Every structure is written in structure tokens, then in C-alpha cells.
Amino acid sequence: MNDASAEMPVNHHADHPGFAGITGSLFGFLFLLIGRANARLATERAHVSAADHVVDVGCGPGTAARTAARRGARVTGVDPSASMLRIAQAVTRGRADITWAEGTAERLPVPDGSATVVWALATVHHWRDVTEGLAQAYRVLAPGGRLLAVERRTDHGATGLATHGWTDAQAESFAGLCRAAGLVDVCVTGDRAGRRPVWTVSGTKP
Template identity: 50%
Template sequence: MSDLPPNHHADLRHSGPSGYISGLTMIVGRGNDARLVADLADLQPGDHVLDIGCGPGTAVRNAARAGIRVTGIDPSEPMLREARLLTRLRRPAGEVEWAQAGVEDLPLPDASVRVCWSLASVHHWPDLEAGLTEVRRVMTAGGVFLALERRSPVGATGTASHGWTADQAAAFAHMLTEHGFVSTDVSNHDMGRRKVVVVTGRT
């Protein structure tokens, strides 16, 4: 059993030149992640989606292509610069907004989004308690929150450790219930060589 918390890489920040490099690596191969969470969320016309830790904006643009309004937030300015540039080059149909912010201080009103997701980001959140309190605050009743992470084996090191073990995913699901989510689910998905786990919470 892993004794590391779900945010076991909370001290890693993407800033400066390394932020731009990290953003570029996130552009390739993340389309499947974006399509998966959009399918699981069952996006509806009129939805407002919040993408926490949006990086270069792959999932934001994917949802916005269906005409959905999407807000992408990220604490890293280099990530947001790449997201804005790529969105200008591939302008989607829906309304897209960007904000530099962390999960512990979301720049949105109470009960303003039905769908919220965080892709390969929760393991970097500095404060899970504060983050989940904010996520629950901005979500409407009947909403859905999805946290997607790469499946990591116990004891993994280096880049292989940037994800969740089964225990870490289960621990995060338990935290969702403690923060007012009425139901939770943990599901594994294989997308070719990329294997991910999605923790879903409903309000």
C-alpha cells in the first residue's frame, strides 16, 4: 500500500523556461484524455465547464468545439500563454476564458459550473482540502467533477510516479465524500499505451 497522499507532487511548479517545455510535452498525446472526460461528463448545451490545471488547453478546446463555454485556469503563466496562442490558431465554436489562478482560490462565483475536471493535475495541488472546498463551492447541484491521472505502480520513481496508484485514487475518492459529493466512482481506462484512472464525484 502506498503511504503517499494524492497530491504527492505538490512541490513541483511549472514556471520559466521549464514551464514552456512542460506545456509543449502536454500538447501531444492528451487528446484522448480530453475526449474521455468530455464523454464521461456527458456535456450538454448550455454547460459551463471549468478545467483546473488546464495547461496548454487541450481539453478546453476539445469541449469548446461542441459550442460549450469553458474556463481554463492554471497557476503557470507560460502554460496559459501557450493555451491562448494555440486557441487563436485553432479557434473553437464555444466561448473560452482563461485565468491565472490556483485551485485553492477559484475566480468563479458560487454554484456557477455543472462540470469541472482536472487532468493529470491533482497530484500537483498544493492543498487538497482547500482545493476541494473551492471545487465544491463553484459547482451546481447535480454537477460532476472528474479527476484523471495516469495509473502509476507502487514505488514508481521519476516521470512514472506522476500519477496515482490504486490506493491514491481511492484516497481521493474518499476525500470527495468528505467534501460534500454525494456519490463517487473510480474507473480505469486503457487508451493504447496510456493507462489512466478517473475519480468521479457528483454533487
């Protein structure tokens, strides 16, 4: 483990300014193109079925929410960016099984114990408060519910755009925060989303 990256928090892009307004819309269209592999991976790893209520935290333009809905799940997509949610709604064209809600990981507009799956794809590194975000995930999960976070694998010493994701140290650090939040069976897996190496961190609410 490299000392410099060990010091980087898991939410090292908490102050990223780019998800509002026209810039947010441009990023939203970009995420429509690049989010599919993560969406497929999360749906497989979480074994999403028609029995599930999936909460997609930081849903962006909603690619993963739609993938879960196609498996029959009910889905709530939550994002702080009105630009992202506008694209999500436009692309989804009013599917009744998906609810879009403005909110944050730290203030999830979702009732206690109502979700069987909470996932966060390429977004935890942007959360302002990861401890609070995990407390909220724990609150909204039903007993036996699963949390899944997916982040791009980044290299120690990366700079610029290449830092948007986690090193091995950051993935392990997030796993530790999941255990501290009360989740069990927490594991970190080196995975692939399409050709892209990613980390998946998963855990269960007892």
C-alpha cells in the same frame, strides 16, 4: 495495497517546480501532444454538451478546454502558470467561448454555483492542498454538477517520472476526500486514455 504507497498523499508532487518560465513552456508544448487522450476521455465521461459550463482546473495548454468548447460548452481554463496560459491563448486564437484565468485549484477565480462540470486532468497530484481544492470545486459547482479527475495509473514502488499519477490506493484516497467534501455517487474507475491506463474519479454535487 502496498504500505509504502498507502502513505503517499494524492498530491505527492505538490512542490514540482517545473511549470514556470522556459521550462513551463517546454512542458506546455509537451502536454499539447500528450494531453489529447485525457481530453477526449474527460469529454466523453462528463457527457459534455452545449448546456455546460466546464471549469478546467490546471488546464495547462488548454487541450481539454478546446475539446469541450468544440462540443458547444462554455469553458473556463484555470492554471497558475503564466507560461501554460500563454500557450493556451496562442493555440486557441481568441475563441469567445473559452476564458483563460490565472489561478489555482485552491483559489478558483470562478463564481459560486456557476459550473456544471469541474474537471482536473493530470493535475491533482500537483495541488498544494487537495481538501481546499475540493472545497473550491464544490463551491463553484451548481447542484447536480459533476466533478471529474483523471490521473495516470502508476505502479506501487514506481520512481521518478513514472510516479506522476496515482496508484489504486491514491485513487481511493482521493475518492474518500471527494466524499468528505460533500460529493455523492463518488466512484473510481480504471479507464484508458488512448492506450494509457488511467484512473477516473467522479462525483456529483447534490
